[in-house]
Amino acid sequence: MPGDTMPSSIHSKLVAAFTVTLIVTVITVLTPIFYIAYAGMLAEEFALWYTIAVLVIVVGSSTLYAIYINRVAFSPLKLIDRFLAEVASAGDLSARLSISGGREVVSLANSINNILSKLEEKTKELVIKEWLGGVGQIALMGGHDLRNPLQTIRYSIYLLEDDLKKGLPIEGHLDRIDRSVRYMDKIVSDLQDLSKSMRIEPSKVKLVNVIKDTLSMVEVPENVEVIVDADPSAEVYLDAALIERALVNLVLNAIQTVSKGGKIVISARVGDGSVSFSVEDTGSGMSRNELDKIFTPFYTTKPKGLGLGLSVVKNVIENYGGKIEVESELGKGTRFTMTVPHKV
Ligand SMILES: Nc1ncnc2c1ncn2[C@@H]1O[C@H](COP(=O)(O)OP(=O)(O)O)[C@@H](O)[C@H]1O
Ligand SMILES: [Mg+2]
Known part of the structure; x- marks a missing residue:
């Protein structure tokens, strides 16, 4: 989308977070060395507070680093996994994944959404084709089959009117009309039999x-x-x-x-x-x-x-x-x- 900026990659985010953690740790470790170099020695209470500070900073920064890895990499993957499981169980192809995180995660989510859109489109096409192949086809072809006897009836009526005027016998025409009507009746009842479920009365x-x-x-x-x-x-x-x-x-x-x-x-x-x-x-x-x-x-x-x-x-x-x-x-x-x- 225009104006949208692609998020940076998980890899670069992790490298940046690791660098920050490393810098904090290095500064913490180097501080007493500078102190000794300038003051000549470490004051006793400084040594105690320094040890506590090192512990807090190192443990704190590694915890933050772990939380960050989880947020940018593992949580989105878990979300995607849960989303796919829900789509699979509900069969709802109209669901879309909206997620933030690293570039890889956003690109994976976009690919999943694209696949879902294509699947949804294809499924709709298939449903329409199946309908046309079943009921639609029956209706179209049933209509087609009714046309022949209808034309026979129209033609017989035309001949019948003519023969009536001339005083000729019309039984042959009536017979043909009767047969055509029976034939149409058979088509219609066959189509009804195909489309309805029948009641069984033993x-x-x-x-x-x-x-x-x-x-x-x-x-x-x-x-x-x-x-x-x-x-x-x-x-x-x-x-x-x-x-x-x-x-x-x-x-x-x-x-x-x-x-x-x-x-x-x-x-x-x-x-x-x-x-x-x-x-x-x-x-x-x-x-x-x-x-x-x-x-x-x-x-x-x-x-x-x-x-x-x-x-x-x-x-x-x-x-x-x-x-x-x-x-x-x-x-x-x-x-x-x-x-x-x-x-x-
Ligand atoms: N007993 C049979 N022997 C040979 N072919 C058969 C037999 N029954 C059905 N068929 C074949 O199946 C086709 C479909 O049969 P059916 O649905 O009854 O329609 P229709 O009889 O109007 O053709 C027939 O056209 C024929 O080719
Ligand atoms: Mg048959």
């Missing part, structure tokens, strides 16, 4: 019924064989609606990957305090690299995919206090397993 259900209800929500092509593997008598307390919401996404992905023909096995097992559902397919499988991305919202390899299915599954299962695992081999197939806690 009731007694048969595991096979959970699987059967899930299958009733999807269309299985003729060339796809579906095998249900669950003990028909197994009953547990589960929130069937939530489990089916997750399971249907896994089954849909499995159907899509074996669309050219193949097999899907849906199984349920009751374990100790938990129940697991798995969906296994003989489809394309995935590489290690792909597996790392599949739970990221909007990651999709399908031309008409939304890339939200697995994000919804993960959100539902984690809200449920469970976990989702995936094993896959490229060209052979994939098995997703979700495990959730239950009451027997």
Whole structure:
């Protein structure tokens, strides 16, 4: 800062203090020598007072010297140490160190303050990026995905008005509008599922019924064989609606990957305090690299995919206090397993 004068260094302060102490000691020691040289001898009471004075001056000046070293060098270091410990425990990056002392201490404090400012700035940037990467990205991409069906609806209404005037049938347009609205509804409810934490309301259900209800929500092509593997008598307390919401996404992905023909096995097992559902397919499988991305919202390899299915599954299962695992081999197939806690 202009006008600010840099304090002198700890080294020069200590050298100055040492010199002063040395001069005082030397003068004290030399005094009787001069006295003897001029008066020829030392008076008896002078010798006594002189000894006391030497003791007081030497002890006093070394004590002052020690206090001074402590003040210019050790106390500031202790303060810095305490300050850093507080920053570390409170995690408050806006704290700044204000300290006086030697040049080295002030320069160390300035460096610490600079590092803290940079850290504070970077942390703010990261928080904003993370927000944009999460909620912000979901909002932006959700908006983007809604645009396609909206354009389909606008175009269908335009054609519908035209055909109405000409007295032509309009069912085709109404059907397209209906499908677009359903598609938009799916996007919105997927986004809601991603952002909210769900209430879990368990009731007694048969595991096979959970699987059967899930299958009733999807269309299985003729060339796809579906095998249900669950003990028909197994009953547990589960929130069937939530489990089916997750399971249907896994089954849909499995159907899509074996669309050219193949097999899907849906199984349920009751374990100790938990129940697991798995969906296994003989489809394309995935590489290690792909597996790392599949739970990221909007990651999709399908031309008409939304890339939200697995994000919804993960959100539902984690809200449920469970976990989702995936094993896959490229060209052979994939098995997703979700495990959730239950009451027997
Ligand atoms: N059973 C599966 N077999 C192969 N790939 C899969 C399977 N399930 C998911 N994937 C991959 O994960 C991606 C993300 O899946 P998902 O989140 O359900 O979105 P979407 O189905 O809309 O693409 C899919 O596009 C696909 O590449
Ligand atoms: Mg999907």
